[in-house]
Amino acid sequence: MLKNKPMKTANFLKMMMLFLAIGISSCSSNSTDDGGGNNGGTNGVTLESSKTRVYDNTLVNFTVRDANGANVSAQAVITVDGTAITGSSAILTGIGSKSVQATLGSDTSNTVSVDVINPSYTTKALIEDYTGAWCGWCPRISQGIIDVHNMSGGEDVIAVAVHNGDSMVFPLEANMRSQFGVTGFPTGILNRDARWASVSGDAMNIGQPMQLLTTVKPVGLAINSSVSGSTVNATVKVGFDLDQSGMKLVVVLLENGVVEAQTNYTNNFGGGSSIPNFVHNDILRASFTDIFGDVIPADQQVGGGVYSVDLSASASANSTDWDVVAFVVDATGEVVNVQKAAVGTNKDFD
Missing domain, CATH: 2.60.40.10 (Immunoglobulins)
Known part of the structure:
Protein backbone atom coordinates (compact mmCIF):
# COMPACT_ATOMS: atom_id res chain seq x y z
CA MET A 1 0.00 0.00 0.00
CA LEU A 2 2.81 2.37 0.75
CA LYS A 3 4.19 1.84 -2.74
CA ASN A 4 1.08 3.35 -4.38
CA LYS A 5 1.20 6.59 -2.41
CA PRO A 6 3.61 8.54 -4.70
CA MET A 7 1.43 7.77 -7.74
CA LYS A 8 -1.71 9.05 -6.01
CA THR A 9 0.07 12.24 -5.02
CA ALA A 10 1.28 12.82 -8.60
CA ASN A 11 -2.22 12.36 -10.02
CA PHE A 12 -3.62 14.75 -7.46
CA LEU A 13 -1.11 17.44 -8.43
CA LYS A 14 -1.90 16.99 -12.13
CA MET A 15 -5.61 17.46 -11.45
CA MET A 16 -4.95 20.62 -9.45
CA MET A 17 -2.82 22.11 -12.25
CA LEU A 18 -5.54 21.33 -14.81
CA PHE A 19 -8.22 23.10 -12.74
CA LEU A 20 -5.91 26.09 -12.26
CA ALA A 21 -5.24 26.36 -16.02
CA ILE A 22 -8.96 26.23 -16.78
CA GLY A 23 -9.60 28.97 -14.24
CA ILE A 24 -6.94 31.25 -15.68
CA SER A 25 -8.22 30.69 -19.23
CA SER A 26 -11.75 31.51 -18.13
CA CYS A 27 -10.69 34.76 -16.45
CA SER A 28 -8.69 35.75 -19.50
CA SER A 29 -11.52 35.12 -21.95
CA ASN A 30 -13.96 37.21 -19.85
CA SER A 31 -11.62 40.22 -19.53
CA THR A 32 -12.63 43.51 -21.26
CA ASP A 33 -9.39 45.34 -20.43
CA ASP A 34 -7.61 46.40 -23.62
CA GLY A 35 -4.42 47.30 -21.75
CA GLY A 36 -4.68 50.96 -22.70
CA GLY A 37 -5.25 52.28 -19.19
CA ASN A 38 -5.76 55.98 -18.56
CA ASN A 118 4.20 85.04 -24.35
CA PRO A 119 6.09 86.14 -27.50
CA SER A 120 9.86 86.08 -26.96
CA TYR A 121 11.17 88.26 -29.80
CA THR A 122 11.12 91.88 -30.90
CA THR A 123 9.68 92.34 -34.37
CA LYS A 124 12.06 94.07 -36.78
CA ALA A 125 11.77 94.96 -40.46
CA LEU A 126 14.11 94.97 -43.47
CA ILE A 127 14.49 97.66 -46.14
CA GLU A 128 16.52 96.68 -49.20
CA ASP A 129 17.49 99.92 -50.92
CA TYR A 130 18.32 99.52 -54.62
CA THR A 131 20.56 102.51 -55.21
CA GLY A 132 23.61 103.97 -56.94
CA ALA A 133 25.89 106.96 -56.54
CA TRP A 134 24.85 108.03 -60.08
CA CYS A 135 21.13 108.00 -59.19
CA GLY A 136 19.80 111.50 -58.57
CA TRP A 137 16.54 110.47 -56.89
CA CYS A 138 18.22 107.89 -54.62
CA PRO A 139 18.82 110.36 -51.77
CA ARG A 140 15.04 110.25 -51.28
CA ILE A 141 15.32 106.73 -49.86
CA SER A 142 18.57 107.56 -48.03
CA GLN A 143 16.69 110.35 -46.23
CA GLY A 144 13.71 108.04 -45.70
CA ILE A 145 15.90 105.51 -43.90
CA ILE A 146 17.22 108.25 -41.60
CA ASP A 147 13.66 109.38 -40.91
CA VAL A 148 12.53 105.83 -40.09
CA HIS A 149 15.44 105.34 -37.71
CA ASN A 150 14.59 108.60 -35.98
CA MET A 151 10.95 107.56 -35.63
CA SER A 152 11.64 103.99 -34.45
CA GLY A 153 14.27 105.17 -31.99
CA GLY A 154 16.80 102.55 -32.95
CA GLU A 155 17.62 99.70 -35.30
CA ASP A 156 14.24 97.97 -35.41
CA VAL A 157 14.10 98.87 -39.12
CA ILE A 158 17.28 97.58 -40.75
CA ALA A 159 18.54 98.84 -44.11
CA VAL A 160 20.65 97.05 -46.72
CA ALA A 161 21.91 99.19 -49.62
CA VAL A 162 22.18 97.20 -52.85
CA HIS A 163 24.38 99.28 -55.16
CA ASN A 164 24.36 99.39 -58.94
CA GLY A 165 26.77 101.00 -61.41
CA ASP A 166 29.27 102.47 -58.93
CA SER A 167 32.34 101.41 -56.94
CA MET A 168 30.13 99.76 -54.31
CA VAL A 169 28.25 97.40 -56.63
CA PHE A 170 27.29 93.99 -55.25
CA PRO A 171 28.10 91.10 -57.64
CA LEU A 172 24.64 89.50 -57.33
CA GLU A 173 22.75 92.79 -57.60
CA ALA A 174 21.29 91.91 -61.02
CA ASN A 175 20.04 88.55 -59.71
CA MET A 176 18.33 90.31 -56.85
CA ARG A 177 16.70 92.89 -59.11
CA SER A 178 15.39 90.09 -61.32
CA GLN A 179 14.07 88.11 -58.37
CA PHE A 180 12.19 91.04 -56.85
CA GLY A 181 11.11 92.80 -60.03
CA VAL A 182 13.21 95.93 -59.58
CA THR A 183 13.18 97.89 -62.85
CA GLY A 184 14.20 101.38 -61.75
CA PHE A 185 16.19 103.36 -59.21
CA PRO A 186 15.65 104.07 -56.47
CA THR A 187 13.50 101.15 -55.32
CA GLY A 188 12.89 100.17 -51.74
CA ILE A 189 11.69 96.64 -51.00
CA LEU A 190 10.19 96.02 -47.55
CA ASN A 191 10.67 92.55 -46.05
CA ARG A 192 11.24 91.22 -49.59
CA ASP A 193 7.53 91.58 -50.13
CA ALA A 194 6.25 95.11 -50.79
CA ARG A 195 7.58 98.23 -52.52
CA TRP A 196 8.23 101.20 -50.32
CA ALA A 197 6.04 104.06 -51.54
CA SER A 198 7.16 107.66 -51.88
CA VAL A 199 4.94 110.60 -50.96
CA SER A 200 6.91 113.20 -52.94
CA GLY A 201 10.17 113.62 -54.80
CA ASP A 202 11.90 114.21 -51.48
CA ALA A 203 10.12 111.88 -49.03
CA MET A 204 9.06 108.30 -48.43
CA ASN A 205 5.97 106.94 -46.69
CA ILE A 206 7.51 106.52 -43.22
CA GLY A 207 4.42 104.85 -41.80
CA GLN A 208 4.72 101.91 -44.20
CA PRO A 209 7.83 100.26 -42.71
CA MET A 210 6.79 101.32 -39.21
CA GLN A 211 3.54 99.35 -39.62
CA LEU A 212 5.58 96.18 -40.11
CA LEU A 213 6.77 96.43 -36.52
CA THR A 214 3.29 95.90 -35.09
CA THR A 215 2.93 92.19 -35.95
CA VAL A 216 4.15 89.55 -33.50
CA LYS A 217 6.74 87.21 -35.03
CA PRO A 218 7.43 83.63 -33.86
CA VAL A 219 11.11 83.75 -34.82
CA GLY A 220 14.09 85.74 -33.49
CA LEU A 221 17.80 85.90 -34.26
CA ALA A 222 21.12 86.29 -32.44
CA ILE A 223 24.53 87.10 -33.99
CA ASN A 224 28.05 86.63 -32.59
CA SER A 225 30.91 87.57 -34.95
CA SER A 226 34.66 88.09 -35.07
CA VAL A 227 37.36 88.99 -37.59
CA SER A 228 40.39 86.89 -38.49
CA GLY A 229 42.51 88.63 -41.12
CA SER A 230 40.17 89.41 -44.00
CA THR A 231 37.59 86.82 -42.92
CA VAL A 232 34.53 87.54 -40.84
CA ASN A 233 33.27 84.56 -38.86
CA ALA A 234 29.72 84.57 -37.55
CA THR A 235 27.63 82.28 -35.41
CA VAL A 236 23.97 82.92 -36.13
CA LYS A 237 21.16 81.49 -34.03
CA VAL A 238 17.49 81.32 -34.94
CA GLY A 239 15.04 80.88 -32.08
CA PHE A 240 11.54 79.51 -32.58
CA ASP A 241 8.61 80.33 -30.29
CA LEU A 242 6.29 78.07 -32.31
CA ASP A 243 6.65 75.22 -34.79
CA GLN A 244 7.48 76.47 -38.29
CA SER A 245 8.21 75.01 -41.73
CA GLY A 246 9.84 76.07 -44.98
CA MET A 247 12.13 78.65 -43.36
CA LYS A 248 15.43 79.82 -44.85
CA LEU A 249 18.27 81.87 -43.38
CA VAL A 250 20.00 84.77 -45.14
CA VAL A 251 23.15 86.33 -43.65
CA VAL A 252 24.97 89.26 -45.28
CA LEU A 253 27.93 91.54 -44.58
CA LEU A 254 27.54 95.32 -44.76
CA GLU A 255 30.15 98.07 -44.93
CA ASN A 256 29.68 101.57 -43.53
CA GLY A 257 31.40 104.93 -43.93
CA VAL A 258 32.35 104.91 -47.61
CA VAL A 259 32.72 108.49 -48.92
CA GLU A 260 31.78 108.94 -52.56
CA ALA A 261 30.05 111.73 -54.49
CA GLN A 262 26.30 111.24 -54.80
CA THR A 263 24.17 112.73 -57.58
CA ASN A 264 21.14 114.49 -56.11
CA TYR A 265 17.87 115.69 -57.65
CA THR A 266 16.11 116.11 -54.31
CA ASN A 267 16.07 118.90 -51.73
CA ASN A 268 17.63 116.53 -49.20
CA PHE A 269 21.18 116.76 -47.85
CA GLY A 270 21.47 120.42 -48.71
CA GLY A 271 19.70 120.22 -52.05
CA GLY A 272 22.78 120.43 -54.30
CA SER A 273 22.88 118.61 -57.62
CA SER A 274 25.89 116.68 -56.35
CA ILE A 275 26.88 115.81 -52.80
CA PRO A 276 30.69 115.50 -53.03
CA ASN A 277 31.38 113.94 -49.63
CA PHE A 278 28.30 111.79 -49.24
CA VAL A 279 28.76 109.04 -46.62
CA HIS A 280 27.35 105.73 -47.84
CA ASN A 281 26.31 103.25 -45.15
CA ASP A 282 24.75 99.78 -45.01
CA ILE A 283 26.49 98.76 -48.27
CA LEU A 284 25.89 95.12 -49.19
CA ARG A 285 29.36 93.65 -49.72
CA ALA A 286 29.17 89.87 -49.25
CA SER A 287 26.78 87.07 -48.37
CA PHE A 288 27.54 84.30 -45.89
CA THR A 289 24.66 82.26 -47.33
CA ASP A 290 22.83 81.99 -50.61
CA ILE A 291 21.49 85.51 -51.13
CA PHE A 292 17.96 84.05 -51.28
CA GLY A 293 18.49 81.82 -48.26
CA ASP A 294 19.91 78.55 -46.98
CA VAL A 295 17.32 75.98 -45.88
CA ILE A 296 16.95 75.58 -42.13
CA PRO A 297 16.62 71.83 -41.42
CA ALA A 298 13.00 70.90 -40.82
CA ASP A 299 13.75 69.17 -37.53
CA GLN A 300 15.29 72.41 -36.22
CA GLN A 301 12.15 74.52 -36.79
CA VAL A 302 10.54 73.40 -33.55
CA GLY A 303 8.76 75.58 -31.00
CA GLY A 304 11.05 76.26 -28.05
CA GLY A 305 14.13 75.24 -30.06
CA VAL A 306 17.18 77.13 -31.35
CA TYR A 307 18.99 76.50 -34.64
CA SER A 308 22.67 77.50 -34.72
CA VAL A 309 25.07 77.70 -37.67
CA ASP A 310 28.69 78.86 -38.10
CA LEU A 311 29.43 80.88 -41.24
CA SER A 312 32.26 82.90 -42.77
CA ALA A 313 32.65 85.57 -45.47
CA SER A 314 35.49 87.56 -46.96
CA ALA A 315 35.72 91.23 -45.99
CA SER A 316 37.60 92.33 -49.10
CA ALA A 317 37.20 96.12 -48.78
CA ASN A 318 39.61 98.15 -46.66
CA SER A 319 37.30 99.05 -43.81
CA THR A 320 36.92 98.44 -40.12
CA ASP A 321 33.24 99.41 -39.96
CA TRP A 322 31.22 96.32 -40.72
CA ASP A 323 27.82 94.93 -39.74
CA VAL A 324 26.32 91.47 -40.00
CA VAL A 325 22.63 91.31 -40.90
CA ALA A 326 20.76 88.03 -40.58
CA PHE A 327 17.14 87.39 -41.47
CA VAL A 328 14.74 84.49 -41.86
CA VAL A 329 12.43 84.18 -44.87
CA ASP A 330 9.39 81.95 -45.12
CA ALA A 331 8.41 79.57 -47.93
CA THR A 332 7.19 82.50 -50.05
CA GLY A 333 10.48 84.40 -49.61
CA GLU A 334 9.02 87.08 -47.32
CA VAL A 335 11.13 88.18 -44.36
CA VAL A 336 9.82 86.90 -41.02
CA ASN A 337 12.31 88.67 -38.76
CA VAL A 338 15.74 90.29 -38.97
CA GLN A 339 18.71 91.12 -36.74
CA LYS A 340 21.77 93.35 -37.06
CA ALA A 341 25.04 93.49 -35.13
CA ALA A 342 28.39 95.20 -35.58
CA VAL A 343 31.21 92.83 -36.47
CA GLY A 344 33.14 91.81 -33.37
CA THR A 345 30.11 92.00 -31.08
CA ASN A 346 27.66 89.51 -29.60
CA LYS A 347 24.01 90.44 -30.19
CA ASP A 348 21.72 88.16 -28.21
CA PHE A 349 18.05 87.46 -28.87
CA ASP A 350 15.89 90.47 -28.13
Missing part, protein backbone atom coordinates in the same frame (compact mmCIF):
# COMPACT_ATOMS: atom_id res chain seq x y z
CA ASN A 39 -2.60 56.93 -20.45
CA GLY A 40 -3.76 55.54 -23.78
CA GLY A 41 -7.48 56.10 -23.31
CA THR A 42 -9.85 53.25 -22.50
CA ASN A 43 -11.08 51.26 -25.51
CA GLY A 44 -8.65 53.17 -27.73
CA VAL A 45 -10.23 56.63 -27.47
CA THR A 46 -7.47 59.05 -28.55
CA LEU A 47 -7.30 62.85 -28.37
CA GLU A 48 -5.23 64.89 -30.86
CA SER A 49 -4.42 68.62 -30.86
CA SER A 50 -3.68 70.82 -33.87
CA LYS A 51 -1.07 72.69 -31.80
CA THR A 52 0.88 71.98 -28.63
CA ARG A 53 2.46 75.44 -28.19
CA VAL A 54 0.62 78.70 -28.90
CA TYR A 55 0.49 82.38 -28.07
CA ASP A 56 -2.18 83.68 -25.71
CA ASN A 57 -5.68 83.97 -27.20
CA THR A 58 -5.06 81.44 -29.99
CA LEU A 59 -7.63 79.04 -31.47
CA VAL A 60 -6.71 75.35 -31.14
CA ASN A 61 -8.60 72.48 -32.79
CA PHE A 62 -8.98 69.06 -31.20
CA THR A 63 -9.85 65.69 -32.74
CA VAL A 64 -11.16 62.61 -30.93
CA ARG A 65 -10.78 59.19 -32.55
CA ASP A 66 -12.12 55.78 -31.59
CA ALA A 67 -10.22 52.49 -31.66
CA ASN A 68 -10.77 52.21 -35.43
CA GLY A 69 -9.40 55.70 -36.09
CA ALA A 70 -12.81 57.18 -36.89
CA ASN A 71 -13.39 60.83 -36.02
CA VAL A 72 -15.89 60.87 -33.14
CA SER A 73 -15.28 64.47 -32.03
CA ALA A 74 -18.95 65.40 -32.48
CA GLN A 75 -20.01 62.71 -29.98
CA ALA A 76 -17.24 63.38 -27.44
CA VAL A 77 -16.98 65.89 -24.61
CA ILE A 78 -13.66 67.75 -24.52
CA THR A 79 -12.44 69.52 -21.40
CA VAL A 80 -9.67 72.10 -20.93
CA ASP A 81 -8.36 72.15 -17.36
CA GLY A 82 -11.49 70.28 -16.34
CA THR A 83 -13.98 72.64 -18.00
CA ALA A 84 -16.00 71.37 -20.96
CA ILE A 85 -15.74 73.34 -24.20
CA THR A 86 -18.36 73.77 -26.89
CA GLY A 87 -17.54 71.70 -29.95
CA SER A 88 -14.00 70.59 -30.72
CA SER A 89 -12.08 73.87 -30.72
CA ALA A 90 -11.20 76.47 -28.13
CA ILE A 91 -9.44 79.81 -27.85
CA LEU A 92 -6.83 79.25 -25.17
CA THR A 93 -6.13 82.18 -22.87
CA GLY A 94 -3.85 82.67 -19.91
CA ILE A 95 -0.14 81.85 -19.86
CA GLY A 96 0.71 78.30 -18.76
CA SER A 97 0.17 74.66 -19.62
CA LYS A 98 -3.40 73.62 -20.44
CA SER A 99 -4.52 70.04 -19.76
CA VAL A 100 -6.97 68.70 -22.34
CA GLN A 101 -8.96 65.42 -22.22
CA ALA A 102 -11.93 63.89 -24.00
CA THR A 103 -14.64 61.49 -22.86
CA LEU A 104 -16.84 59.32 -25.04
CA GLY A 105 -19.52 57.62 -22.97
CA SER A 106 -17.64 55.98 -20.11
CA ASP A 107 -14.30 56.07 -21.93
CA THR A 108 -11.60 58.66 -21.24
CA SER A 109 -8.88 59.66 -23.67
CA ASN A 110 -5.22 60.37 -23.17
CA THR A 111 -4.27 63.79 -21.78
CA VAL A 112 -2.82 66.40 -24.16
CA SER A 113 -0.88 69.40 -22.85
CA VAL A 114 -0.91 72.70 -24.76
CA ASP A 115 1.54 75.39 -23.63
CA VAL A 116 0.34 78.99 -23.87
CA ILE A 117 3.32 81.37 -24.02
